[in-house]
Amino acid sequence: MSKISPLAPKRFPKLAAIEGVSLASSACGIKASMRSDLMVAVLAPGSKVAGVFTKSLTAGPTVRWCRDALSGGAIRAIVVNSGNANVFTGKAGARDVSATAAMTAQVLGAKPSDIMVSATGVIGERLPIAKITRALPGLIGDVAASSRADIWKKAAEAISTTDTYPKGASTQAKIGGKVVNLSGIAKGSGMIAPNMATMLAYVFTDAKLPAPVLQSLLRDAAERSFNAITVDSDTSTSDTVLLVATGAGAAHKPITKASDPALRDFKRKLDEVMLDLAHQIIRDGEGATKFITIDVTGAASNRAAKVIAMSIANSPLVKTAFAAGDANWGRIVMAVGKAGEKINADKLAIRVGGIKITENGAARKGYKEAPVARHMKGKNIDVSVNVGAKPVKQSGTARVWTCDLTHGYISINADYRS
Incomplete structure (x- = not known):
């Protein structure tokens, strides 16, 4: 096996015996x-x-x-x-x-x-x-x-x-x-x-x-x-x-x-x-240094919420920003929009590490990047997005998980057969 992921558990767990x-x-x-x-x-x-x-x-x-x-x-x-x-x-x-x-x-x-x-x-x-x-x-x-x-x-x-x-x-x-x-x-x-x-x-x-x-x-x-x-x-x-x-x-x-x-x-x-x-x-994602949880609410359906969440999770631009600890939240806006699901851009609310970044179709008044950047420097990153298509209590929701995209991913896959 390769160099152990920095996100790996400390040890292999004790697994219960299964009769048969x-x-x-x-x-x-x-x-x-x-x-x-x-x-x-x-x-x-x-x-x-x-x-x-x-x-x-x-x-x-x-x-x-x-x-x-x-x-x-x-x-x-x-x-x-x-x-x-x-x-x-x-x-x-x-x-x-x-x-x-x-x-x-x-x-x-x-x-x-x-x-x-x-x-x-x-x-x-x-x-x-x-x-x-x-x-x-x-x-x-x-x-x-x-x-x-x-x-x-x-x-x-x-x-x-x-x-x-x-x-x-x-x-x-x-x-x-x-x-x-x-x-x-x-x-x-x-x-x-x-x-x-x-x-x-x-x-x-x-x-x-x-x-x-x-x-x-x-x-x-x-x-x-x-x-x-x-x-x-x-x-x-x-x-x-x-x-x-x-x-x-x-x-x-x-x-x-x-x-x-x-x-x-x-x-x-x-x-x-x-x-x-x-x-x-x-x-253990190839080259991963960060574990990212993405929650989407306010969607037209659970299916729509998952499509949006996966659009964020799969975006190379979003994932490289996470890798760098760069609070470039505009990339999340981009990933939400390209998903092709119904949203209300004026109600789009993005939070990273629980810190609200956007409201009323723009950056929140008084928004400061430093606390978000600090959160993104950690190993565990939390992102939540309310896309505003429906009131939260009536809306579709989804939670997905991903990792960042680093130079390590390229190295591992470039050398895979060598």
């Missing part, structure tokens, strides 16, 4: 210097899965495989390789995904359609499939229970590419008074503007939940987390988020629909885990 989840990782030779590049999660029979994926029209064969396999709702294993995305590799790429699933299924005595496959790395290069299929039997034989102290961290490291630190999150929730566990790992640093970057995330729970319920929960949680972050506005060909329920934990009230009140705490805790992972991805 066993993990292993190794270096099979995809990456240079024999860095870890292959991860397998073996799941208890009867486990269920949900997934959300990239909306890119050049999605890779691993994404297409998982979309098809998802229809069955069952899962026995997840196989992830890093260092090669296996994207735009023609029919051979699709055959390589099938071969990965077939080998894993053979070792486990499962169906290939119960194996989920992901890949991340360089686009357009043929996957060294022989290295993967040769490594899989031994790797599956080495899986260890998720209670082992270092197992989650090693799994997170194995799925990383330009990440500077492994990403994990964990919590407990209650379903009908019974405690269940949730743990997840993720990777992502650049090509992050998910529309479900490169972004992969895998969240596991020992709760017993049917696949349609998982799908509903995941779709809603992803919209508030992974679909609300951006590093560079580029959507990957490989974005994948999977939510797996092993059903191997404490017996709880049977759940048949996502609207069951017994799931209230589980929904909240799932949101927490996924948002934690999403924030870690932003804090």
Whole structure:
């Protein structure tokens, strides 16, 4: 991994063991210097899965495989390789995904359609499939229970590419008074503007939940987390988020629909885990030195608010101003206007660090730049914009997260294949 991001957490968190989840990782030779590049999660029979994926029209064969396999709702294993995305590799790429699933299924005595496959790395290069299929039997034989102290961290490291630190999150929730566990790992640093970057995330729970319920929960949680972050506005060909329920934990009230009140705490805790992972991805944005929260209110709808918020978050001019600590608020005005959504420019109210900058279509009378500049010199920046299209209590709102754009981003991506 590269020099650790200045926004990184102090340490990898302790992740709760998930009954029915066993993990292993190794270096099979995809990456240079024999860095870890292959991860397998073996799941208890009867486990269920949900997934959300990239909306890119050049999605890779691993994404297409998982979309098809998802229809069955069952899962026995997840196989992830890093260092090669296996994207735009023609029919051979699709055959390589099938071969990965077939080998894993053979070792486990499962169906290939119960194996989920992901890949991340360089686009357009043929996957060294022989290295993967040769490594899989031994790797599956080495899986260890998720209670082992270092197992989650090693799994997170194995799925990383330009990440500077492994990403994990964990919590407990209650379903009908019974405690269940949730743990997840993720990777992502650049090509992050998910529309479900490169972004992969895998969240596991020992709760017993049917696949349609998982799908509903995941779709809603992803919209508030992974679909609300951006590093560079580029959507990957490989974005994948999977939510797996092993059903191997404490017996709880049977759940048949996502609207069951017994799931209230589980929904909240799932949101927490996924948002934690999403924030870690932003804090590891390529070259990032600042974590930026953008709130938009006063919009015509929630959709419009999100479009405006993302316009601000994705603007290179806004992001470079954040990098420099330059209180050039005119760039935020520009980004709001180019979004193409309804606003009232005379009521546009911009705040940075809680300090009001604009009102009545101009800079606020008595506005002083120094306090805003001081806030922008910090590692955490807060921006709020009321676009004035509707009264706040009746308006659309959105919150998104991004990072600044520095010379480091250019260096990392210019040197990516070297």
